[in-house]
Amino acid sequence: MPNNSTVMASEQLPVEGLTDPVWVRIRDLIYQVSGIYQAENKFYLLVSRCHVRMKAVGARTPREYLDFLMARPNRDAEMRNLLNEITIGETCLFRSMPQIEALRKVVIPSLAEAKKKLSFTKLRFWSAGCSTGEEPYTLAMILLEETQTTLKGWTFEVIATDLNDRSIAKAQEGIYNDYAVRYVPPDFMRKYFTQSGSGFRVSDTVRPYVTFTRLNMLDDSKMLFMRGIDAIFCCNVLIYFDGKSKTRTVQHFYNALLSNGYFFLGQSESLYGISEKFRLVHFPGATAYWKAAESIQKTGAA
Amino acid sequence: MKTGSLDRLRSRITSIDAMPTIPVILRPLLRCLDQPAEQIDVGRIVELVSYDKSIAAQCVRMANSALFGRAQPVESVRTAVMNLGIWRVRDLLFSNSLSQVIPANRWIVDPVVFWRHSLGCALVCRKFAEIIGYADTEKAYLAGLLHDIGILVNSMVVPVEFRATVEKASREQIPLDEAEFATLGFTHSDSGRVLGEAWKIPHDLVQAIELHHDIGDPGRGGPLVALVHLSDLLCRLRNLGYGYYEPRQVDFANEPGWLYLVMQFPNLADLDLARFTFTLDEYAKEVGELVATVFAS
Secondary structure: OOOOOOOOHHHHOOOOOOOOHHHHHHHHHHHHHHOEOOOHHHHHHHHHHHHHHHHHHOOOOHHHHHHHHHOOOOHHHHHHHHHHHHHOOOOOOOOOHHHHHHHHHHHHHHHHHHHHHOOOOEEEEEEEOOOOOHHHHHHHHHHHHHOOOOOOOOEEEEEEEEOOHHHHHHHHHOEEOOOOOOOOOHHHHHHHEEEEOOEEEEOOOOHHHEEEEEOOOOOHHHHOOOOOEEEEEOOOOHHHOOHHHHHHHHHHHHHHEEEEEEEEOOOOEOOOOOOOOOEEEEEOOEEEEEOOHHHHHHHOOO | OOOOHHHHHHHHHHOOOOOOOOOOOHHHHHHHHOOOHHHOOHHHHHHHHHHOHHHHHHHHHHHOOOOOOOOOOOOOHHHHHHHHOHHHHHHHHHHHHHHOOOOHHHOOOOHHHHHHHHHHHHHHHHHHHHHHOOOOHHHHHHHHHHOOOHHHHHHHHOHHHHHHHHHHHHHHOOOHHHHHHHHOOOOHHHHHHHHHHHOOOOHHHHHHHHHOOOOOOHHHHHHHHHHHHHHHHHHHHOOOOOOOOOOOOEOHHHOHHHHHHHHHOHHHHHOOHHHHHHHHHHHHHHHHHHHHHHHOO
16 A cells, blocks of 8 residues: 655656657556556656666566566566555645545535435545545544534544554554645644644544544455445555456445445546446546435435 | 627627727638648648747747757747647647737736636547547537637626626636626627627537537537537636636536437447546646747747
Protein backbone atom coordinates (compact mmCIF):
# COMPACT_ATOMS: atom_id res chain seq x y z
CA MET A 1 0.00 0.00 0.00
CA PRO A 2 1.20 3.53 -0.64
CA ASN A 3 2.82 5.19 2.27
CA ASN A 4 3.37 8.75 3.15
CA SER A 5 6.79 9.74 1.96
CA THR A 6 8.85 12.62 0.78
CA VAL A 7 8.51 13.75 -2.84
CA MET A 8 11.01 11.96 -4.99
CA ALA A 9 13.72 14.14 -6.37
CA SER A 10 13.24 12.65 -9.85
CA GLU A 11 9.73 14.13 -9.97
CA GLN A 12 11.21 17.60 -10.11
CA LEU A 13 13.48 16.84 -13.04
CA PRO A 14 12.55 17.26 -16.70
CA VAL A 15 12.18 13.84 -18.25
CA GLU A 16 13.18 13.39 -21.86
CA GLY A 17 11.43 11.18 -24.35
CA LEU A 18 7.87 11.83 -23.17
CA THR A 19 6.65 11.31 -26.71
CA ASP A 20 7.76 7.67 -26.95
CA PRO A 21 4.56 5.78 -27.87
CA VAL A 22 5.56 2.97 -25.49
CA TRP A 23 4.57 5.22 -22.56
CA VAL A 24 1.03 5.27 -23.93
CA ARG A 25 1.06 1.46 -24.00
CA ILE A 26 2.33 1.33 -20.43
CA ARG A 27 -0.32 3.87 -19.40
CA ASP A 28 -3.04 1.79 -21.07
CA LEU A 29 -1.75 -1.41 -19.45
CA ILE A 30 -1.86 0.23 -16.01
CA TYR A 31 -5.42 1.39 -16.68
CA GLN A 32 -6.49 -2.05 -17.89
CA VAL A 33 -5.03 -3.83 -14.86
CA SER A 34 -5.73 -1.31 -12.10
CA GLY A 35 -8.27 1.26 -13.32
CA ILE A 36 -5.85 4.16 -12.65
CA TYR A 37 -5.57 6.59 -15.55
CA GLN A 38 -2.56 8.82 -16.15
CA ALA A 39 -3.61 11.73 -18.34
CA GLU A 40 -1.07 12.91 -20.91
CA ASN A 41 -0.50 16.15 -19.04
CA LYS A 42 0.79 14.02 -16.15
CA PHE A 43 3.03 11.82 -18.30
CA TYR A 44 6.12 13.35 -16.77
CA LEU A 45 5.01 11.78 -13.48
CA LEU A 46 4.33 8.39 -15.04
CA VAL A 47 7.66 8.47 -16.85
CA SER A 48 9.66 9.50 -13.80
CA ARG A 49 8.01 6.76 -11.72
CA CYS A 50 8.66 4.19 -14.46
CA HIS A 51 12.30 5.28 -14.57
CA VAL A 52 12.63 4.38 -10.90
CA ARG A 53 11.34 0.89 -11.64
CA MET A 54 13.39 0.60 -14.85
CA LYS A 55 16.52 1.25 -12.84
CA ALA A 56 15.46 -1.31 -10.23
CA VAL A 57 14.86 -4.10 -12.77
CA GLY A 58 17.71 -3.13 -15.12
CA ALA A 59 15.54 -2.17 -18.12
CA ARG A 60 17.41 0.20 -20.45
CA THR A 61 14.50 1.43 -22.56
CA PRO A 62 10.73 1.90 -22.11
CA ARG A 63 10.24 -0.97 -24.55
CA GLU A 64 12.38 -3.31 -22.44
CA TYR A 65 10.44 -2.25 -19.36
CA LEU A 66 7.09 -2.87 -21.06
CA ASP A 67 8.27 -6.37 -22.02
CA PHE A 68 9.32 -7.00 -18.44
CA LEU A 69 5.98 -5.69 -17.18
CA MET A 70 4.07 -8.06 -19.43
CA ALA A 71 6.16 -11.21 -19.11
CA ARG A 72 5.48 -14.01 -16.69
CA PRO A 73 6.47 -14.75 -13.99
CA ASN A 74 7.34 -11.20 -12.89
CA ARG A 75 4.38 -9.27 -14.25
CA ASP A 76 2.09 -9.31 -11.19
CA ALA A 77 4.87 -8.43 -8.76
CA GLU A 78 6.26 -5.74 -11.02
CA MET A 79 2.85 -4.19 -11.66
CA ARG A 80 2.41 -4.00 -7.90
CA ASN A 81 5.80 -2.34 -7.54
CA LEU A 82 4.96 0.14 -10.26
CA LEU A 83 1.57 0.94 -8.70
CA ASN A 84 3.33 1.54 -5.40
CA GLU A 85 5.61 4.02 -7.13
CA ILE A 86 2.72 5.74 -8.89
CA THR A 87 0.64 6.21 -5.77
CA ILE A 88 3.55 7.10 -3.48
CA GLY A 89 3.05 10.34 -1.59
CA GLU A 90 -0.70 10.37 -2.26
CA THR A 91 -1.52 9.55 1.34
CA CYS A 92 -1.99 12.88 3.03
CA LEU A 93 -4.73 14.84 4.72
CA PHE A 94 -7.06 16.90 2.48
CA ARG A 95 -5.54 15.17 -0.54
CA SER A 96 -8.21 16.01 -3.10
CA MET A 97 -9.78 19.45 -2.76
CA PRO A 98 -12.27 18.94 -5.65
CA GLN A 99 -13.51 15.80 -3.89
CA ILE A 100 -13.79 17.67 -0.59
CA GLU A 101 -15.64 20.56 -2.24
CA ALA A 102 -18.04 18.07 -3.86
CA LEU A 103 -18.58 16.49 -0.48
CA ARG A 104 -19.32 19.77 1.27
CA LYS A 105 -21.32 21.50 -1.44
CA VAL A 106 -23.22 18.66 -3.10
CA VAL A 107 -22.97 15.26 -1.42
CA ILE A 108 -23.54 16.16 2.24
CA PRO A 109 -26.47 18.53 1.46
CA SER A 110 -28.01 15.89 -0.81
CA LEU A 111 -27.61 13.08 1.76
CA ALA A 112 -28.94 15.34 4.52
CA GLU A 113 -31.99 16.28 2.50
CA ALA A 114 -32.83 12.68 1.62
CA LYS A 115 -32.30 11.39 5.17
CA LYS A 116 -34.19 14.23 6.78
CA LYS A 117 -37.29 13.17 4.87
CA LEU A 118 -37.01 9.83 6.66
CA SER A 119 -36.42 11.58 10.00
CA PHE A 120 -32.82 10.33 10.21
CA THR A 121 -30.20 12.71 11.52
CA LYS A 122 -27.08 10.58 11.48
CA LEU A 123 -24.48 10.06 8.75
CA ARG A 124 -22.09 7.17 8.58
CA PHE A 125 -19.00 7.26 6.35
CA TRP A 126 -16.55 4.43 5.72
CA SER A 127 -12.92 4.91 4.81
CA ALA A 128 -12.00 1.49 3.37
CA GLY A 129 -8.25 0.90 3.21
CA CYS A 130 -7.59 3.89 5.43
CA SER A 131 -3.83 3.27 5.65
CA THR A 132 -2.39 5.51 8.38
CA GLY A 133 -5.60 7.47 9.02
CA GLU A 134 -5.22 10.60 6.89
CA GLU A 135 -8.49 10.08 5.02
CA PRO A 136 -10.84 9.25 7.92
CA TYR A 137 -9.54 12.17 9.99
CA THR A 138 -10.05 14.48 7.01
CA LEU A 139 -13.63 13.22 6.66
CA ALA A 140 -14.32 13.68 10.37
CA MET A 141 -13.01 17.26 10.25
CA ILE A 142 -15.19 18.07 7.24
CA LEU A 143 -18.26 16.56 8.89
CA LEU A 144 -17.51 18.42 12.12
CA GLU A 145 -17.38 21.68 10.18
CA GLU A 146 -20.69 20.88 8.52
CA THR A 147 -22.36 20.38 11.91
CA GLN A 148 -22.12 24.17 12.20
CA THR A 149 -24.31 24.60 9.10
CA THR A 150 -25.92 21.88 6.96
CA LEU A 151 -25.67 19.21 9.63
CA LYS A 152 -26.68 21.30 12.63
CA GLY A 153 -28.04 18.92 15.27
CA TRP A 154 -26.82 15.82 13.41
CA THR A 155 -24.48 13.10 14.59
CA PHE A 156 -22.01 11.15 12.48
CA GLU A 157 -19.35 8.48 12.59
CA VAL A 158 -16.43 7.56 10.37
CA ILE A 159 -15.54 3.89 10.25
CA ALA A 160 -11.94 3.39 9.19
CA THR A 161 -10.66 -0.03 8.19
CA ASP A 162 -7.38 -1.42 6.97
CA LEU A 163 -5.78 -4.82 6.63
CA ASN A 164 -2.48 -3.75 8.12
CA ASP A 165 -2.21 -3.72 11.95
CA ARG A 166 0.81 -1.41 11.92
CA SER A 167 -1.04 1.12 9.75
CA ILE A 168 -3.97 1.06 12.14
CA ALA A 169 -1.71 1.56 15.15
CA LYS A 170 -0.11 4.53 13.40
CA ALA A 171 -3.56 5.86 12.47
CA GLN A 172 -4.70 5.64 16.08
CA GLU A 173 -1.66 7.66 17.13
CA GLY A 174 -2.89 10.38 14.79
CA ILE A 175 0.38 12.31 14.58
CA TYR A 176 1.54 13.54 11.17
CA ASN A 177 4.60 15.27 9.76
CA ASP A 178 4.44 18.55 7.87
CA TYR A 179 4.44 16.77 4.49
CA ALA A 180 1.23 14.89 5.39
CA VAL A 181 -0.54 18.09 6.45
CA ARG A 182 0.70 20.25 3.55
CA TYR A 183 -2.78 20.62 2.00
CA VAL A 184 -4.69 21.20 5.24
CA PRO A 185 -6.29 24.69 5.12
CA PRO A 186 -4.90 27.01 7.84
CA ASP A 187 -8.21 27.33 9.70
CA PHE A 188 -8.49 23.53 9.93
CA MET A 189 -4.87 23.37 11.14
CA ARG A 190 -5.65 25.81 13.92
CA LYS A 191 -8.88 24.13 14.95
CA TYR A 192 -8.10 20.45 14.66
CA PHE A 193 -4.36 19.97 15.29
CA THR A 194 -1.94 20.59 18.10
CA GLN A 195 1.83 20.67 17.80
CA SER A 196 3.44 17.45 19.06
CA GLY A 197 7.23 17.52 18.92
CA SER A 198 8.09 18.02 15.28
CA GLY A 199 4.68 16.70 14.18
CA PHE A 200 1.01 17.63 14.36
CA ARG A 201 -1.46 15.71 16.51
CA VAL A 202 -5.13 15.34 15.55
CA SER A 203 -7.10 17.03 18.32
CA ASP A 204 -9.34 15.23 20.79
CA THR A 205 -12.44 16.91 19.36
CA VAL A 206 -11.99 14.88 16.16
CA ARG A 207 -10.84 11.51 17.49
CA PRO A 208 -14.11 10.23 19.07
CA TYR A 209 -15.79 10.37 15.67
CA VAL A 210 -13.38 7.91 14.04
CA THR A 211 -13.35 4.18 14.77
CA PHE A 212 -10.40 2.17 13.49
CA THR A 213 -10.85 -1.55 12.84
CA ARG A 214 -8.78 -4.19 11.09
CA LEU A 215 -10.67 -5.57 8.10
CA ASN A 216 -9.70 -7.72 5.14
CA MET A 217 -11.87 -6.61 2.24
CA LEU A 218 -11.53 -10.05 0.67
CA ASP A 219 -13.11 -11.69 3.72
CA ASP A 220 -16.73 -12.09 2.63
CA SER A 221 -17.97 -13.04 6.10
CA LYS A 222 -16.69 -9.75 7.56
CA MET A 223 -17.77 -7.61 4.63
CA LEU A 224 -21.34 -8.87 5.00
CA PHE A 225 -21.60 -7.05 8.32
CA MET A 226 -20.86 -3.65 6.83
CA ARG A 227 -24.28 -2.07 6.30
CA GLY A 228 -26.11 1.25 6.50
CA ILE A 229 -23.30 3.40 5.09
CA ASP A 230 -23.96 6.77 3.44
CA ALA A 231 -20.61 7.22 1.70
CA ILE A 232 -17.63 4.94 1.13
CA PHE A 233 -14.13 6.15 0.31
CA CYS A 234 -11.72 3.61 -1.11
CA CYS A 235 -8.73 5.27 -2.69
CA ASN A 236 -5.94 3.41 -4.50
CA VAL A 237 -6.78 0.09 -2.88
CA LEU A 238 -8.79 -1.78 -5.50
CA ILE A 239 -5.99 -1.13 -7.98
CA TYR A 240 -4.06 -3.96 -6.32
CA PHE A 241 -6.91 -6.48 -6.66
CA ASP A 242 -7.38 -8.89 -9.54
CA GLY A 243 -10.57 -8.62 -11.61
CA LYS A 244 -12.65 -11.15 -9.66
CA SER A 245 -11.70 -9.80 -6.23
CA LYS A 246 -12.40 -6.29 -7.42
CA THR A 247 -15.89 -7.24 -8.66
CA ARG A 248 -16.68 -9.06 -5.43
CA THR A 249 -15.45 -6.24 -3.21
CA VAL A 250 -17.35 -3.61 -5.18
CA GLN A 251 -20.49 -5.70 -4.81
CA HIS A 252 -19.95 -5.69 -1.04
CA PHE A 253 -19.57 -1.92 -1.13
CA TYR A 254 -22.77 -1.66 -3.12
CA ASN A 255 -24.63 -3.75 -0.56
CA ALA A 256 -23.15 -1.80 2.34
CA LEU A 257 -24.40 1.53 0.97
CA LEU A 258 -27.83 2.90 1.69
CA SER A 259 -29.83 4.00 -1.34
CA ASN A 260 -28.64 7.38 -2.64
CA GLY A 261 -25.24 6.58 -1.09
CA TYR A 262 -21.93 7.48 -2.73
CA PHE A 263 -18.78 5.54 -3.47
CA PHE A 264 -15.61 7.57 -3.99
CA LEU A 265 -12.47 6.14 -5.55
CA GLY A 266 -9.10 7.84 -6.08
CA GLN A 267 -9.09 10.93 -8.26
CA SER A 268 -8.10 9.08 -11.46
CA GLU A 269 -9.59 5.68 -10.68
CA SER A 270 -12.45 4.13 -12.63
CA LEU A 271 -14.90 1.25 -12.11
CA TYR A 272 -15.33 0.73 -15.85
CA GLY A 273 -15.95 -2.92 -16.56
CA ILE A 274 -16.17 -3.76 -12.84
CA SER A 275 -19.71 -2.84 -11.88
CA GLU A 276 -22.72 -1.70 -13.82
CA LYS A 277 -24.92 -1.22 -10.79
CA PHE A 278 -23.37 2.05 -9.73
CA ARG A 279 -23.97 5.20 -11.73
CA LEU A 280 -20.99 7.37 -12.52
CA VAL A 281 -21.76 10.91 -11.41
CA HIS A 282 -19.76 14.07 -12.00
CA PHE A 283 -19.10 16.99 -9.69
CA PRO A 284 -16.85 19.94 -10.50
CA GLY A 285 -13.36 18.41 -10.77
CA ALA A 286 -14.39 15.08 -9.25
CA THR A 287 -16.33 11.92 -9.99
CA ALA A 288 -18.03 9.34 -7.77
CA TYR A 289 -20.29 6.32 -8.09
CA TRP A 290 -23.82 6.64 -6.89
CA LYS A 291 -26.27 4.00 -5.70
CA ALA A 292 -29.46 5.33 -7.19
CA ALA A 293 -32.78 4.39 -5.68
CA GLU A 294 -34.21 3.03 -8.99
CA SER A 295 -31.36 0.62 -9.53
CA ILE A 296 -31.94 -0.79 -6.06
CA GLN A 297 -35.53 -1.53 -7.02
CA LYS A 298 -34.43 -3.14 -10.27
CA THR A 299 -31.78 -5.38 -8.77
CA GLY A 300 -33.46 -6.05 -5.46
CA ALA A 301 -30.14 -5.52 -3.70
CA ALA A 302 -30.14 -4.66 -0.01
CA MET B 1 -37.35 32.79 -23.27
CA LYS B 2 -40.50 34.72 -22.40
CA THR B 3 -43.14 34.89 -25.16
CA GLY B 4 -42.59 37.72 -27.62
CA SER B 5 -39.26 38.54 -26.05
CA LEU B 6 -37.24 37.19 -28.98
CA ASP B 7 -38.63 39.80 -31.37
CA ARG B 8 -38.04 42.55 -28.85
CA LEU B 9 -34.51 41.28 -28.24
CA ARG B 10 -33.85 41.06 -31.98
CA SER B 11 -35.02 44.60 -32.62
CA ARG B 12 -33.11 45.88 -29.62
CA ILE B 13 -29.89 44.23 -30.75
CA THR B 14 -30.13 45.16 -34.42
CA SER B 15 -31.26 48.72 -33.83
CA ILE B 16 -28.13 49.79 -32.03
CA ASP B 17 -24.59 50.23 -33.25
CA ALA B 18 -23.21 47.97 -30.58
CA MET B 19 -24.00 44.75 -32.49
CA PRO B 20 -20.77 42.76 -32.83
CA THR B 21 -19.67 42.46 -36.45
CA ILE B 22 -18.45 39.25 -38.03
CA PRO B 23 -14.64 39.10 -38.07
CA VAL B 24 -13.19 39.67 -41.57
CA ILE B 25 -11.21 36.47 -41.52
CA LEU B 26 -14.06 34.22 -40.36
CA ARG B 27 -15.95 33.64 -43.61
CA PRO B 28 -12.92 32.81 -45.82
CA LEU B 29 -11.62 30.62 -43.02
CA LEU B 30 -14.90 28.74 -42.75
CA ARG B 31 -14.92 28.26 -46.54
CA CYS B 32 -11.35 27.07 -46.53
CA LEU B 33 -11.98 24.53 -43.79
CA ASP B 34 -15.31 23.33 -45.10
CA GLN B 35 -13.80 20.37 -46.96
CA PRO B 36 -12.11 17.06 -46.20
CA ALA B 37 -8.87 17.47 -44.28
CA GLU B 38 -6.70 16.16 -47.12
CA GLN B 39 -8.11 18.77 -49.53
CA ILE B 40 -7.53 21.78 -47.33
CA ASP B 41 -5.32 24.32 -49.06
CA VAL B 42 -2.36 24.92 -46.74
CA GLY B 43 -1.21 27.82 -48.93
CA ARG B 44 -4.54 29.57 -48.39
CA ILE B 45 -4.30 29.07 -44.62
CA VAL B 46 -0.78 30.56 -44.65
CA GLU B 47 -2.20 33.48 -46.66
CA LEU B 48 -4.97 34.04 -44.10
CA VAL B 49 -2.49 33.90 -41.25
CA SER B 50 -0.24 36.38 -43.01
CA TYR B 51 -3.08 38.94 -43.37
CA ASP B 52 -2.72 39.75 -39.71
CA LYS B 53 0.74 40.44 -38.40
CA SER B 54 -0.18 39.74 -34.79
CA ILE B 55 -1.67 36.33 -35.69
CA ALA B 56 1.39 35.50 -37.79
CA ALA B 57 3.64 36.43 -34.88
CA GLN B 58 1.57 34.27 -32.53
CA CYS B 59 1.92 31.27 -34.85
CA VAL B 60 5.68 31.68 -34.95
CA ARG B 61 5.84 32.16 -31.18
CA MET B 62 3.70 29.10 -30.52
CA ALA B 63 5.73 26.95 -32.94
CA ASN B 64 8.82 27.97 -30.96
CA SER B 65 7.20 27.33 -27.57
CA ALA B 66 8.26 24.58 -25.19
CA LEU B 67 5.12 22.64 -26.10
CA PHE B 68 6.66 21.78 -29.48
CA GLY B 69 10.28 21.59 -28.35
CA ARG B 70 11.88 22.37 -31.76
CA ALA B 71 15.64 21.99 -32.07
CA GLN B 72 15.83 24.73 -34.76
CA PRO B 73 14.05 28.05 -34.23
CA VAL B 74 11.05 28.54 -36.54
CA GLU B 75 11.14 31.88 -38.35
CA SER B 76 8.76 31.77 -41.32
CA VAL B 77 4.97 31.76 -41.11
CA ARG B 78 4.81 28.83 -43.50
CA THR B 79 7.16 26.68 -41.41
CA ALA B 80 5.23 27.68 -38.28
CA VAL B 81 1.94 26.59 -39.90
CA MET B 82 3.44 23.30 -41.04
CA ASN B 83 4.87 22.61 -37.59
CA LEU B 84 1.75 23.51 -35.68
CA GLY B 85 -0.56 21.61 -37.98
CA ILE B 86 -3.66 22.92 -39.70
CA TRP B 87 -5.97 22.29 -36.77
CA ARG B 88 -3.90 24.11 -34.20
CA VAL B 89 -3.51 27.06 -36.58
CA ARG B 90 -7.25 26.98 -37.11
CA ASP B 91 -7.77 27.15 -33.32
CA LEU B 92 -5.46 30.14 -33.17
CA LEU B 93 -7.16 31.90 -36.09
CA PHE B 94 -10.64 31.39 -34.71
CA SER B 95 -9.83 32.47 -31.20
CA ASN B 96 -7.98 35.51 -32.53
CA SER B 97 -10.66 36.63 -34.90
CA LEU B 98 -13.44 36.03 -32.41
CA SER B 99 -11.58 37.71 -29.58
CA GLN B 100 -11.56 40.86 -31.71
CA VAL B 101 -15.34 40.80 -32.02
CA ILE B 102 -15.70 43.18 -29.11
CA PRO B 103 -13.22 45.81 -27.96
CA ALA B 104 -10.90 44.79 -25.14
CA ASN B 105 -12.48 47.25 -22.71
CA ARG B 106 -16.02 45.93 -23.25
CA TRP B 107 -15.54 42.43 -21.88
CA ILE B 108 -17.75 41.69 -18.89
CA VAL B 109 -16.52 38.14 -18.36
CA ASP B 110 -12.76 37.52 -18.26
CA PRO B 111 -11.82 36.92 -21.94
CA VAL B 112 -9.26 34.28 -20.94
CA VAL B 113 -11.94 32.34 -19.06
CA PHE B 114 -14.37 32.78 -21.95
CA TRP B 115 -11.92 31.45 -24.56
CA ARG B 116 -10.70 28.64 -22.36
CA HIS B 117 -14.31 27.48 -22.06
CA SER B 118 -15.19 27.99 -25.75
CA LEU B 119 -12.06 26.32 -27.10
CA GLY B 120 -12.28 23.56 -24.54
CA CYS B 121 -15.88 22.93 -25.53
CA ALA B 122 -14.88 22.91 -29.22
CA LEU B 123 -12.18 20.28 -28.64
CA VAL B 124 -14.40 18.11 -26.43
CA CYS B 125 -17.26 18.38 -28.91
CA ARG B 126 -15.03 17.24 -31.78
CA LYS B 127 -13.59 14.37 -29.73
CA PHE B 128 -17.08 13.30 -28.69
CA ALA B 129 -18.19 13.44 -32.33
CA GLU B 130 -15.22 11.29 -33.38
CA ILE B 131 -15.93 8.71 -30.68
CA ILE B 132 -19.60 8.25 -31.52
CA GLY B 133 -19.06 8.34 -35.28
CA TYR B 134 -20.83 11.65 -36.00
CA ALA B 135 -19.68 12.41 -39.53
CA ASP B 136 -19.12 16.17 -39.41
CA THR B 137 -16.55 16.48 -36.65
CA GLU B 138 -15.49 19.95 -37.79
CA LYS B 139 -19.03 21.22 -37.53
CA ALA B 140 -19.11 19.81 -34.01
CA TYR B 141 -15.90 21.74 -33.31
CA LEU B 142 -17.38 24.97 -34.64
CA ALA B 143 -20.62 24.52 -32.74
CA GLY B 144 -18.61 24.07 -29.54
CA LEU B 145 -16.51 27.12 -30.30
CA LEU B 146 -19.45 29.39 -31.09
CA HIS B 147 -22.02 28.14 -28.58
CA ASP B 148 -21.53 31.04 -26.15
CA ILE B 149 -21.27 33.97 -28.58
CA GLY B 150 -24.41 35.36 -26.94
CA ILE B 151 -22.16 36.33 -24.04
CA LEU B 152 -20.41 38.77 -26.41
CA VAL B 153 -23.79 40.21 -27.43
CA ASN B 154 -24.89 40.66 -23.84
CA SER B 155 -21.59 42.34 -22.99
CA MET B 156 -22.11 44.86 -25.79
CA VAL B 157 -25.86 45.38 -25.68
CA VAL B 158 -26.77 45.32 -21.99
CA PRO B 159 -23.40 45.85 -20.26
CA VAL B 160 -24.65 47.15 -16.93
CA GLU B 161 -27.36 44.54 -16.46
CA PHE B 162 -25.11 41.78 -17.75
CA ARG B 163 -22.33 42.67 -15.32
CA ALA B 164 -24.83 42.41 -12.46
CA THR B 165 -26.00 39.07 -13.88
CA VAL B 166 -22.49 37.61 -14.05
CA GLU B 167 -21.84 38.75 -10.49
CA LYS B 168 -25.11 37.21 -9.33
CA ALA B 169 -24.29 33.87 -11.01
CA SER B 170 -20.83 33.79 -9.46
CA ARG B 171 -22.01 34.92 -6.02
CA GLU B 172 -24.92 32.48 -5.86
CA GLN B 173 -23.00 29.73 -7.70
CA ILE B 174 -25.84 29.20 -10.16
CA PRO B 175 -25.62 28.54 -13.92
CA LEU B 176 -25.19 31.72 -15.95
CA ASP B 177 -28.30 31.11 -18.06
CA GLU B 178 -30.42 30.82 -14.92
CA ALA B 179 -29.12 34.14 -13.63
CA GLU B 180 -29.66 35.75 -17.06
CA PHE B 181 -33.21 34.58 -17.29
CA ALA B 182 -33.95 35.87 -13.80
CA THR B 183 -32.44 39.32 -14.37
CA LEU B 184 -32.64 39.95 -18.12
CA GLY B 185 -35.60 37.85 -19.18
CA PHE B 186 -33.47 36.18 -21.86
CA THR B 187 -30.26 34.18 -21.90
CA HIS B 188 -27.04 34.24 -23.92
CA SER B 189 -28.50 31.33 -25.89
CA ASP B 190 -31.26 33.66 -27.13
CA SER B 191 -28.96 36.56 -27.94
CA GLY B 192 -26.45 34.13 -29.49
CA ARG B 193 -29.16 32.94 -31.81
CA VAL B 194 -29.92 36.51 -32.91
CA LEU B 195 -26.22 37.17 -33.57
CA GLY B 196 -25.82 33.87 -35.41
CA GLU B 197 -28.75 34.74 -37.66
CA ALA B 198 -27.35 38.22 -38.28
CA TRP B 199 -23.98 36.73 -39.19
CA LYS B 200 -25.79 34.24 -41.47
CA ILE B 201 -23.98 31.26 -40.06
CA PRO B 202 -25.50 27.86 -40.95
CA HIS B 203 -28.86 27.05 -39.40
CA ASP B 204 -27.71 23.94 -37.50
CA LEU B 205 -24.97 25.97 -35.78
CA VAL B 206 -27.53 28.61 -34.83
CA GLN B 207 -29.69 25.86 -33.34
CA ALA B 208 -26.77 24.53 -31.31
CA ILE B 209 -26.16 28.05 -29.98
CA GLU B 210 -29.82 28.55 -29.14
CA LEU B 211 -30.50 25.19 -27.50
CA HIS B 212 -27.23 24.30 -25.79
CA HIS B 213 -28.58 24.90 -22.28
CA ASP B 214 -32.18 23.91 -22.69
CA ILE B 215 -32.24 21.15 -25.26
CA GLY B 216 -35.93 20.37 -24.65
CA ASP B 217 -36.91 17.56 -27.02
CA PRO B 218 -33.44 16.31 -28.06
CA GLY B 219 -34.81 15.20 -31.44
CA ARG B 220 -35.57 18.83 -32.36
CA GLY B 221 -31.98 19.98 -32.63
CA GLY B 222 -30.47 16.64 -33.61
CA PRO B 223 -27.08 15.26 -32.56
CA LEU B 224 -25.22 18.57 -32.86
CA VAL B 225 -27.29 20.21 -30.11
CA ALA B 226 -26.91 17.19 -27.85
CA LEU B 227 -23.14 17.11 -28.48
CA VAL B 228 -22.72 20.78 -27.60
CA HIS B 229 -24.97 20.49 -24.55
CA LEU B 230 -23.00 17.55 -23.12
CA SER B 231 -19.59 19.01 -24.01
CA ASP B 232 -20.49 22.31 -22.38
CA LEU B 233 -21.54 20.45 -19.23
CA LEU B 234 -18.38 18.33 -19.19
CA CYS B 235 -16.15 21.38 -19.60
CA ARG B 236 -17.90 23.17 -16.77
CA LEU B 237 -17.27 20.13 -14.59
CA ARG B 238 -13.58 19.75 -15.54
CA ASN B 239 -11.84 23.08 -14.93
CA LEU B 240 -12.93 24.62 -18.23
CA GLY B 241 -16.02 26.39 -16.99
CA TYR B 242 -17.05 29.99 -16.41
CA GLY B 243 -14.45 30.52 -13.71
CA TYR B 244 -16.61 29.92 -10.65
CA TYR B 245 -17.77 26.86 -8.73
CA GLU B 246 -21.11 25.41 -9.82
CA PRO B 247 -22.17 22.92 -7.16
CA ARG B 248 -23.99 20.20 -9.04
CA GLN B 249 -24.17 16.49 -9.62
CA VAL B 250 -24.51 15.28 -13.20
CA ASP B 251 -25.42 11.75 -14.17
CA PHE B 252 -24.51 11.91 -17.86
CA ALA B 253 -25.85 8.47 -18.72
CA ASN B 254 -29.32 9.68 -17.76
CA GLU B 255 -29.17 13.12 -19.36
CA PRO B 256 -31.78 13.47 -22.17
CA GLY B 257 -29.06 14.49 -24.65
CA TRP B 258 -27.01 11.40 -23.82
CA LEU B 259 -30.00 9.07 -24.09
CA TYR B 260 -30.85 10.59 -27.46
CA LEU B 261 -27.27 10.19 -28.74
CA VAL B 262 -27.16 6.57 -27.56
CA MET B 263 -30.25 5.89 -29.69
CA GLN B 264 -28.61 7.51 -32.71
CA PHE B 265 -25.10 6.18 -32.11
CA PRO B 266 -25.32 2.92 -30.13
CA ASN B 267 -21.53 2.70 -29.64
CA LEU B 268 -21.79 5.60 -27.19
CA ALA B 269 -23.23 3.14 -24.67
CA ASP B 270 -19.79 1.44 -24.53
CA LEU B 271 -17.83 4.65 -23.93
CA ASP B 272 -15.65 4.54 -20.81
CA LEU B 273 -16.91 7.91 -19.62
CA ALA B 274 -14.68 7.96 -16.54
CA ARG B 275 -11.59 7.63 -18.71
CA PHE B 276 -12.91 10.17 -21.21
CA THR B 277 -13.41 12.58 -18.32
CA PHE B 278 -9.85 12.09 -17.10
CA THR B 279 -8.52 12.90 -20.59
CA LEU B 280 -10.25 16.29 -20.44
CA ASP B 281 -7.48 17.45 -18.14
CA GLU B 282 -5.20 17.04 -21.16
CA TYR B 283 -7.39 19.47 -23.12
CA ALA B 284 -7.24 21.93 -20.27
CA LYS B 285 -3.47 22.12 -20.71
CA GLU B 286 -3.60 22.47 -24.51
CA VAL B 287 -6.33 25.10 -24.32
CA GLY B 288 -4.42 26.97 -21.65
CA GLU B 289 -1.33 27.16 -23.91
CA LEU B 290 -3.37 28.36 -26.84
CA VAL B 291 -5.27 31.02 -24.97
CA ALA B 292 -2.07 32.19 -23.29
CA THR B 293 -0.52 32.58 -26.76
CA VAL B 294 -3.45 34.65 -28.01
CA PHE B 295 -3.59 36.91 -24.99
CA ALA B 296 0.17 37.32 -24.56
CA SER B 297 0.27 39.70 -27.54
